[in-house]
Amino acid sequence: MRRLNSLEGRLTGLLALAGLSGAMLYAGITQWPLPQIIAWAHTDLKMELRGPATFGVYGVLAVCLLLLLPLAWWLAHGVMGPLKRLLRALEGAVASYRDGDFSFSIAVRRRDELGELIRMHNELGQTLREQRQHLAQRELLLDTVVQNTPVALVLTDAGDRVAYANIAARHLFNEGRSLNGLSFAQLLGDTPEALRVAVESQEDALFTVEMEGSEETFHLSQRAFRLQGRPHRLRLFRRMTRELSRQEVAAWKRVIRVVSHELNNSLAPISSLAHSGAELARRGNLERLPGVFATIGERARHLHGFIDGYARFAKLPTPRHVAVAWPGFLDALALHCQFRLEGALPEQPGWFDPAQVEQVLINLVKNAHEAATEGGTDDVTLAIAIVARDVRIEVADRGPGMSQTVLAQALLPFYSTKRSGTGLGLALAREIAEAHGGRIALANRAEGGLRVTLLLPLQPA
Incomplete structure (x- = not known):
């Protein structure tokens, strides 16, 4: 039944009907009833009519053709009429879609391939209308957000x-x-x-x-x-005024908390030791006074170093770029900290302030030793390589590494996970690197430990 309702089935039926009509017409002219009608008219009505035999085969075919033309036109009109109407409807739908109007739908109901095409067209129009509505709603929402x-x-x-x-x-x-x-x-x-x-x-x-x-x-x-x-x-x-003001206030609060904490940790013992020293002097117990004074001096030196660290961070001088030969630079660095050099040194010299970069590397190697000690090893490595137009200096350890939270904040000033840390070591390293036109990055190693990468340009920024 589905094949009969298809366009192919309908066209086959129409062709069969046309063929049958031609055969019946030919039979009607040559066999029955036209020959009998002519014979009756000649016998009973005495009318002189020419029979089909006088026309010959081709004449009969010509007569059949003339008689079949109206039938062929009627059949063609019956077949092409709906197709023309459907094509005009589709043309109008395409024009509407081109103009952005997706409300057009076709109401023709057919059970053939064209009916399936109409159904799919109407579903497409419905989908486009829904998408257009959703898009309009999203545009309205976006415009409202952007405008406000x-x-x-x-x-x-x-x-x-x-x-x-x-x-x-x-x-x-x-x-x-x-x-x-x-x-x-x-x-x-x-x-x-x-x-x-x-x-x-x-x-x-x-x-x-x-x-x-x-x-x-x-x-x-x-x-x-x-x-x-x-x-x-x-x-x-x-x-950004309010945001910067909030950040500035928050930074000052962190500074005040750190400074207050460090001052209290140093001044409270100094005050207690001074009182103890005075009491020992009053009693004449002079043997213990040198130890008291030595402890007071140690706390005073610690406090001086703490304040000096803040002063250096706040008053970092402009880097003085010079050509730096790697062997001599590393020999000087080895006098302050221990490390194991990995790989060969680059032939091209560096271009930076040796005093400032040396201070950065001393802090990084010191931190690496502390982390390595916590991790149960003392293997701290330093590697230097030329990458594109930068020199890359890497300090790595085999300690426990850092959590993602600590990695995200480790370079911020005053952030420290150490009980006695000031939070200025890595912040000062970052300040020096950026002053050179470079950058510093921290990442955990796949094999365990932390890697700190210092990138410095080979030419002054």
């Missing part, structure tokens, strides 16, 4: 004209009025110089401008991309 975010957003086209701007951007650049279609370069003409310089740099930047009688710090993020095949540029201006 405190981050000023400006999207410019290839001609540097504003294609999109949210409420914060309108207030920042045009007193709340619309920015669409305006030249962004002209808008920057009335802004502070620091803002213009940051935008013209075409890079991310942090800048401070004076607004409404106070200073405001902004972070500018700039990205170029293609939208609908055309170049666009997105700029995000985020106010």
Whole structure:
């Protein structure tokens, strides 16, 4: 039954009907009833009519053909009529889809392949309508979020004209009025110089401008991309004043806690020992006084070293780059700490401040020894290699490594997991590395332990 309802089955039936109609017409002209009708008219009505035999075979075929043409036209019209209507409907649907209208559907019901095509078309239209609705809802939600975010957003086209701007951007650049279609370069003409310089740099930047009688710090993020095949540029201006103020207050609180803790740990014993020394002197027990004074001196030296560490971190001098030969540099480093050199030294000399980098490596090797001791081994290695345009210095140990939480905060100032640590060793190393135009990174080793990587440029930044 399914094959009979198919287009192939229907076409086969129509061809069979056409063939049968032709055969019946030919038989009617040559066999019955036309010859009998002509004979009756000739005999009874005395009418002189020519029979089919006088036309010959070809004549009869011509007559059949003329009589079959209307039937063929009627059958073709019956077959092609629905197809034409369906094609016009599909043409209208495609035009609607092209214009973004997905509400078009076809109401024709058929049980053949065309019916299946219509059903799939209507399902496609329903799917596109649902997706369009979901997309419209998401666009509305996104536009609401973007419009109400405190981050000023400006999207410019290839001609540097504003294609999109949210409420914060309108207030920042045009007193709340619309920015669409305006030249962004002209808008920057009335802004502070620091803002213009940051935008013209075409890079991310942090800048401070004076607004409404106070200073405001902004972070500018700039990205170029293609939208609908055309170049666009997105700029995000985020106010950072409150965030920086909170971070500054939090940093000062950490400093005060660390300093207070260290001062109390040193001053309380000094005060107690001074009182004990005075009491011993009053009693005339002078034998124990040298030990008391030695302990007071030790605590005072510890406190001096603690304060000196903060002073060096706060007043780090500008690095003095010089060419550094590796053998002599490592010989000097070996006088302060112990390590095992891995691999051959590069032939190309380094280019950095030897005193500052030496201090970094002393701290890193010292930390590695402490970690290795905790891990039950004393194997601290140092490796130096040239990678592209940088020199890579790695200090590795076989200790327990660091947790992900500690790794994420180890380079922050005043962060320390040691009971007596100041949290300045790795922070000072990071400060020196960045002052050289390099960076420092920490990672756990697959075979156990921690690896600290110091990258320094071969040429001054």
